[in-house]
Amino acid sequence: MPMPGSADLRQAVQRALTQEAGTDADAKGLAAAALRVYETLAGQLALLIGEGGVRALTARSLHLVQRDFPWLADAQERDPSEGPFAQVGFCLERQEPAVATEAAAAALATLGGLLETLIGEALTMRVVRAAWPGAFPDQTQQEARN
Amino acid sequence: MTDKVPIRQLPTGVPGLDAVLGGGVPEFSFNLIAGAPGSGKTTLAQQIMFNLAKPARPALYCTVLGEPAVKMLRYQQQFTFFDAAKVNDSIRFINVAQEVLEGGLSQILKRIVQEVEAASPSIVVVDSFRSAVRKAEREPAGPLEMQHFVQQLGIHLTGWEATTFLVGEYLTAETSDNPIFTVADGLLWLSQTVDRNSVVRKMQVVKSRGHASIPGLHTFRITGDGIQVFPRVIVGPEEKPEPAPSGGKRRPRERVSTGIKLLDEMLGGGIPAGYSVLVAGPSGSGKTVLATEFLNEGVRRDEPGVLAIFEKRPREYQLGAEGKTRGRLIADEKIAIIQARPLDLSIDETLYELTKAIRRLDARRLVIDSLLGFELALAPTFREDFRESLYRMVTAITAMGVTVMMTAEVEDSYVDLRFSPHGTAFLTDAIIMQRYIELQGEMKRIMAVVKVRGSAHRKELRAFEITTDGIVVGEKLSDHVGLLTGQPEVTKGKTPRADGRSRRRRGR
Numbered sequence: 001m002p003m004p005g006s007a008d009l010r011q012a013v014q015r016a017l018t019q020e021a022g023t024d025a026d027a028k029g030l031a032a033a034a035l036r037v038y039e040t041l042a043g044q045l046a047l048l049i050g051e052g053g054v055r056a057l058t059a060r061s062l063h064l065v066q067r068d069f070p071w072l073a074d075a076q077e078r079d080p081s082e083g084p085f086a087q088v089g090f091c092l093e094r095q096e097p098a099v100a101t102e103a104a105a106a107a108l109a110t111l112g113g114l115l116e117t118l119i120g121e122a123l124t125m126r127v128v129r130a131a132w133p134g135a136f137p138d139q140t141q142q143e144a145r146n
Numbered sequence: 147m148t149d150k151v152p153i154r155q156l157p158t159g160v161p162g163l164d165a166v167l168g169g170g171v172p173e174f175s176f177n178l179i180a181g182a183p184g185s186g187k188t189t190l191a192q193q194i195m196f197n198l199a200k201p202a203r204p205a206l207y208c209t210v211l212g213e214p215a216v217k218m219l220r221y222q223q224q225f226t227f228f229d230a231a232k233v234n235d236s237i238r239f240i241n242v243a244q245e246v247l248e249g250g251l252s253q254i255l256k257r258i259v260q261e262v263e264a265a266s267p268s269i270v271v272v273d274s275f276r277s278a279v280r281k282a283e284r285e286p287a288g289p290l291e292m293q294h295f296v297q298q299l300g301i302h303l304t305g306w307e308a309t310t311f312l313v314g315e316y317l318t319a320e321t322s323d324n325p326i327f328t329v330a331d332g333l334l335w336l337s338q339t340v341d342r343n344s345v346v347r348k349m350q351v352v353k354s355r356g357h358a359s360i361p362g363l364h365t366f367r368i369t370g371d372g373i374q375v376f377p378r379v380i381v382g383p384e385e386k387p388e389p390a391p392s393g394g395k396r397r398p399r400e401r402v403s404t405g406i407k408l409l410d411e412m413l414g415g416g417i418p419a420g421y422s423v424l425v426a427g428p429s430g431s432g433k434t435v436l437a438t439e440f441l442n443e444g445v446r447r448d449e450p451g452v453l454a455i456f457e458k459r460p461r462e463y464q465l466g467a468e469g470k471t472r473g474r475l476i477a478d479e480k481i482a483i484i485q486a487r488p489l490d491l492s493i494d495e496t497l498y499e500l501t502k503a504i505r506r507l508d509a510r511r512l513v514i515d516s517l518l519g520f521e522l523a524l525a526p527t528f529r530e531d532f533r534e535s536l537y538r539m540v541t542a543i544t545a546m547g548v549t550v551m552m553t554a555e556v557e558d559s560y561v562d563l564r565f566s567p568h569g570t571a572f573l574t575d576a577i578i579m580q581r582y583i584e585l586q587g588e589m590k591r592i593m594a595v596v597k598v599r600g601s602a603h604r605k606e607l608r609a610f611e612i613t614t615d616g617i618v619v620g621e622k623l624s625d626h627v628g629l630l631t632g633q634p635e636v637t638k639g640k641t642p643r644a645d646g647r648s649r650r651r652r653g654r
Contacts, residue, residue: 048233049215050241057216119219122230130234 003106004064005113006121012128013037013108015135017101027100031092034104037132038085041108044131045115057118058084061111069103071095153356156309159197159227160190162366162375162498166351168359171332174307175355176300178275178326180316181336186347186368187313188218189225190336191271193372194311196227198269199236205269206261206308207239210254213274215241227372238265251295258299262306269309272299275326276314293325300329331355336366344525346492349375365492376494379542399601402511402549404436405443408619409578412595414603417576419510421599422540422550424517427580431591432612433553436578437513439616440551444511445480451511452503454484454496456519482507486523493528493535496520497542504548512543516553537573544575575599583629592629593619 003010021033038058046054062084066072072091088107092100115124129136155170164170171177171194179187192207199205209215219239222228233239240261245253262270303310312326327333333353339346347366351359366375401416410416417423425433441451475481482503486496500512514520521532528535543550552574577596582589594607606622607629626634 047241048219048239050209050243052243053214053216053241118216120223120230123219123223123233126230126234 003109003113005109005116006125008125009112009116009121009128010105010109012125012132012135013105013112015137016132017105017108019132019134021101025097027095027097028093030097030100030104031089034092034100034108035086035089037104037108038088038111041111041128041131042085044127048127055084057114058111061114062088062107064114065103065107065110068106072103072107155357156198158194160193160373160375162364162377163194163349163373165377166349166360166364166375167332167354168357171309172354172356173309174304175331176304176310176312176329177332177334178312178314178330179334179336180314182317182338183315185336185338186366186373187315187336188213188222188273189368190334190373191273191311191313192222193225193227195237195269195271196229196232198309199232201236203236203268204265205237205271206265206267207237207271207273208258208261209239209241209243210272210274211243211246215239218273224370225372226370238267251291255295255298255302259302262303262308266306267308269311270303271311271313273313274315275312276316296325296329327353339527341525341527344527346525346527365494367495376492376498378494379497379538402449403443403447405439405446406436406617406619408608409436409593409595409617412593412604412606412608412619413576413578413598414601417549417551418598418601419549420544420547421575422544422552422573423576423578424552424554424574425578425580426554426556428557428582429555431580431582432610432617433555433580434515435612435617436580437515437551437553441481441511441513445475449510450480450482450507451513452482452484452500452507452509454486454500454512454514454520456486456514456516456523479507482509486519491523491525491528493524493539496524497539500539500543501546504543504546510548512548512550514550514552516555518555533573540573576603581630583634585626585634592623 003013005013016037017030017033020037021030025033042054042058045057049057062072071094072088074091085107088104092104095103112124112128115127154173155164155167156173157164157170158167179191181187195205195207209218223230238261240257242254242257245257249256258270258272261267300310312330314326316324330353332351332355335350335352337348337350339348347368348363349366350363351361360377362378364375364378366373368374399418399420401410401413402419402421403410403416404413425436427433437453441453444451476483484496484499484503503509504512517536520536521529524532540550540552576598579594579596581592583592584590590609591611592607593610594605595603597603606624608622609620611618611620623629623634625637627637628634
């Protein structure tokens, strides 16, 4: 199924996940990696739109991604105080690694895509770059040269 | 060496605002942008910030509890000044909503101080500052805490060499006993008023420490490019170039030809350059034709002109062979046409558009067609002081050395002699009157020069015709009396011909 968001965003999501989880992570490792990737993005995003804004967008993006991955809805049964995305990890851990990777990427891309809809691709990509600099090798090389 | 500390003024990037502020925003100043919801405060703050922010002069934008940040970013990026490339580069947005909810003003202060010390921003915006304060106001120790907060914020931000803008929703009634108004170095008040169907935005510099600003209410407009301010034009007596050197002879003014030889003679050799001329007459009497000839003559003499149309649709000026010629002149920058934006104009906005066109073309002539149409194009709130505003506008333009011709429609009346519907005639330097009279059972047009300030002119009434070649002025109607009463009588046994030239009557 096609992932939401712009091509640059989708590519950044894939790179950030791979970088964090490695190439042969099991579902548990991948769930932990997805959570770290989300948290760095959420941290940057909170600076811009506040924690309340991040919570609202995350909840909406999880609602959207559950259409393709209905089993992510199981997360709703967890303790809400852990934060919406923390509970996603619980569901990812119980999937095959390939399925978990696909769902984690879709959840992050949906969040990014929602952000692109609301504040535009240019601004979204600036936040994404700040959150996951390693997902932009050209930028990292440029910074190293400078 | 000077004893005074130099205060550098930062250009705001908001067209017209620097003039209002007397040069720009003083560096390291602590400013409040206040006004009711929807008055344009956030737009103004962001426009200034995006203009000033650069890597060497970073900016910090703190959103508090006002407009949700995601919505603010969504809408503000529609403006052309919003440069996404500056976000997270030279502009850092932070949200302190959590601090407001958890710890109130002291927490907000702590967070802002933390951020300022970490990033050393040169520009700091707190939006909306009022939402942070409102919560504190409900606490028993609220007013004291607020005063402390404002003072500490002011001290800290100035100490860290930041130029600060607090954005707050305030009503004018709240200005007394409010510490923020005391602490602030600059106070910019935005408002929008609704009068009948029109909305007019106004801005006032209520306070500006350390430098002079232009007093009064300045209109502004918000477009896709952001805010454009139209500074109120203040006309001082020295701006009217009139006085003759004491004891000496006044140097005669250069004369500007109307394009109609006989009319120039009636005016004493043309219109004195830099004068304002009123062409008054009833509907269809030929005012626009005369004004158009005035502009065309300017083109012939390499004196570009500006035509401000409030009467007809601009397309009507571009129809037919003459319209095609005019189209070429516009393309060649010999003539510029300013089209009215109906019903919500301010005089200052009109003046801005006119002076912009005048400067672009280096124009020497301006036609305003017509005063009544101009008045109708203004927002109702400005119609009340139309005379005063028109005076300011005309004085400002003539001070640029531009000769202004304005048309005014007046009803033909044979019991009184009026030249403009609102007594604006006395504001002008010269008046050309056009009227209809009945002669020999036919409607005829006549013209007279009523006044040319400080200059001799002819007083005669002359018949004129409008032909395909323009206005043709005939001889003076000296063989009639009572022309202005509507019941002229023939004298000396003569009767005028249609073209105004007289012929002897062949008996009774």
